[in-house]
Amino acid sequence: MANGQQKAQQNLEAFEVWKATQTDDDFKQIVFRGQLNRIEVAKGTGCGKSALNQNPALRKALKALEGELRDRGVLPPLTEAARKNEGKPQAYDNTVNRQLLDSKRVPPLEAENIELKAKVKELEKRLERFGELSETLSDMGLMPR
Template identity: 85%
Template sequence: MASGQQKAQQNLDAFEVWQATQTDDDFKQITFKGQLNRIEVAKGVGCGKSALNQNPALRKALKSLEDSLRERGLYHRCQKVPKKRLIYRSNMITQRIAGFLILNVYLY
């Protein structure tokens, strides 16, 4: 049975082989929310999804791949909506709902 370090190295080697066999279109197909879908990557590599997070070398290789894909323009980093804008939008929706409720009371 392989030790943890040996298994980590095997997973890293498998990732590098998997990465080399993928085309840009393959990467686009497994992109979700500005990054590669971890479940699909794990399936392709033949490791558990947890290995992608727990193996530092594998995590670094995956981040490097995603950075490379962004530099090549295959996908962009997912932009988060600022909290301030969400609060403003929420207040605006609340005001509209209140207006509809008042209008509804006048109609009956």
């Protein structure tokens, strides 16, 4: 069984073989958010997606490939903000998941609230009408109070 360093080297070699077999059109088909789709690259090389992030040599080779593809016009050029933040860790926003859940949950609840308010108004009108009718019948002596 291969140790970690041997596995990392095998993954790098598999990446190089995969890269050599791809054309610019193949790369264009797996572009996602301005870079190569990591899941598709991992599938093509036969390694796990985590290897693309954890293996420094593989990560460097992938960045170099993306740089070459940008120079050839296959990938879009990096924006100024992306250049500034390249290599820096992104800040984790723990409220994003909650906001996503809320944005899915709120519209149906608002619609239900509107429906219920309309129903309450209708029932209040009925109650008012039947209250007056009940009072009239009671005044006429047709109904005990």
